[in-house]
Amino acid sequence: MNLKKTILITGGAGFIGSHLVRLYVNKYPDYKIINLDKLTYAGNLANLKDIEDKANYEFVKGDIVDADFIHDLFCKYEFDGVIHLAAESHVDRSITNPTEFIFTNIVGTTNLLNAAKFIWKENNKENLFYHVSTDEVYGSLGKTGFFVETTPYDPRSPYSASKASSDHLVRAYYHTFNLPVVISNCSNNYGSFQFPEKLIPLFINNIRENKPLPVYGKGENIRDWLYVEDHAIAIDTIYHNGKIGDTYNIGGHNEWTNIALIKVMCKEMDKRLGRKIGTSEKLITYVKDRAGHDLRYAIDSTKLQEELGWKPSLQFEEGIERTIGWYLENEDWLKNVTSGQYQKYYEEQYEKR
Numbered sequence: 001m002n003l004k005k006t007i008l009i010t011g012g013a014g015f016i017g018s019h020l021v022r023l024y025v026n027k028y029p030d031y032k033i034i035n036l037d038k039l040t041y042a043g044n045l046a047n048l049k050d051i052e053d054k055a056n057y058e059f060v061k062g063d064i065v066d067a068d069f070i071h072d073l074f075c076k077y078e079f080d081g082v083i084h085l086a087a088e089s090h091v092d093r094s095i096t097n098p099t100e101f102i103f104t105n106i107v108g109t110t111n112l113l114n115a116a117k118f119i120w121k122e123n124n125k126e127n128l129f130y131h132v133s134t135d136e137v138y139g140s141l142g143k144t145g146f147f148v149e150t151t152p153y154d155p156r157s158p159y160s161a162s163k164a165s166s167d168h169l170v171r172a173y174y175h176t177f178n179l180p181v182v183i184s185n186c187s188n189n190y191g192s193f194q195f196p197e198k199l200i201p202l203f204i205n206n207i208r209e210n211k212p213l214p215v216y217g218k219g220e221n222i223r224d225w226l227y228v229e230d231h232a233i234a235i236d237t238i239y240h241n242g243k244i245g246d247t248y249n250i251g252g253h254n255e256w257t258n259i260a261l262i263k264v265m266c267k268e269m270d271k272r273l274g275r276k277i278g279t280s281e282k283l284i285t286y287v288k289d290r291a292g293h294d295l296r297y298a299i300d301s302t303k304l305q306e307e308l309g310w311k312p313s314l315q316f317e318e319g320i321e322r323t324i325g326w327y328l329e330n331e332d333w334l335k336n337v338t339s340g341q342y343q344k345y346y347e348e349q350y351e352k353r
């Protein structure tokens with residue numbers, strides 16, 4: 001087996017991507033890791049400060065929607081593998097501006113597939129196009145049941161529809177052109193470096209600033225939460241041991257209603273900030289529900305656990321404590337990402353609700 005590989009990670013300056021880049025750069029000194037990122041509002045090179053000077057790491061700024069640029073990049077580096085995470089990733093933004101999601105998530109993915117198909121004419125056994133996707137492609141569950149790899153797709157937001165479309169294209173390139181691909185669909189991630197538009201970091205930031213906590217609807221929607229570093233380990237496991245053409249579901253077996261999760265966060269934040277227990281809960285404010293709000297996501301990751309031996313390493317209680325601790329210790333990071341454009345986003349998303 002060739003240990004020297006050049007691997008392209010797209011979206012490596014984002015939340016999950018930065019954890020994956022860090023894992024790969026540190027774990028595989030013989031791999032050359034190229035991080036391609038457009039640095040949208042969600043991409044931040046400060047997420048990778050600790051590894052930016054490593055010899056096996058290189059950052060390239062660029063847009064996956066630019067087909068010529070992507071083609072030239074693949075010709076220049078002759079990547080052995082691709083792990084594709086770059087995406088527009090926030091459901092609320094997809095409701096406000098669906099078109100951006102179509103360009104990045106569908107056209108961008110197709111450009112990467114075309115470039116990989118072009119340079120991997122020989123179909124070397126070591127090539128792999130790994131597409132990172134979401135459980136939201138399966139739609140919304142009722143009170144019972146789990147998503148398995150064969151659950152029919154039923155996306156219901158512009159975000160999940162664009163991710164579903166990209167998954168279909170990746171499978172189409174496998175069946176039609178024999179491109180070596182693998183796909184994983186993961187549940188909601190949480191942890192350090194997540195942009196404070198998603199529930200957990202948004203609410204940590206608002207509690208810190210004594211701002212209202214905008215709970216959509218009645219707070220009864222259910223999500224399965226996985227610690228981001230466990231997702232990165234799952235991707236590594238699948239990249240090296242997954243079966244070409246297969247799909248793997250990744251999840252935490254850790255379901256919470258939003259309101260129960262928010263109350264845990266409020267209590268932990270009160271403890272950390274030295275506030276009387278119950279203080280932060282008073283910030284909870286029920287607001288107009290998200291349009292088309294999926295009721296419940298729950299993942300069955302038995303296939304990944306039984307075939308490849310992965311399982312989540314961290315209990316939720318420890319994960320959420322670590323996460324809250326990280327945001328409180330990294331106020332500068334939070335202040336930096338919430339200055340400028342963020343204020344405008346926040347006003348448009350919440351203050352008119």
Ligand code: NAD
Binds near residue numbers: 037043185
């Ligand atoms: P994120 O929004 O934090 O990061 C996305 C990154 O992609 C950013 O660095 C951004 O600059 C970059 N990017 C966006 N458009 C680009 C373009 N046109 N060209 C190049 N780079 C571009 O997202 P995330 O939460 O880290 O999610 C990463 C991937 O994992 C996504 O594909 C998402 O669908 C998937 N996923 C996320 C979750 C979750 O809970 N966050 C769960 C399952 C799957």
Ligand code: TYD
Binds near residue numbers: 219
């Ligand atoms: P989010 O973090 O946006 O992830 P996703 O929609 O991809 O699951 O939201 C998680 C849950 O929290 C979801 O049910 C919507 C809800 N939510 C709120 O109640 N208020 C908020 O301000 C946000 C961002 C989310």
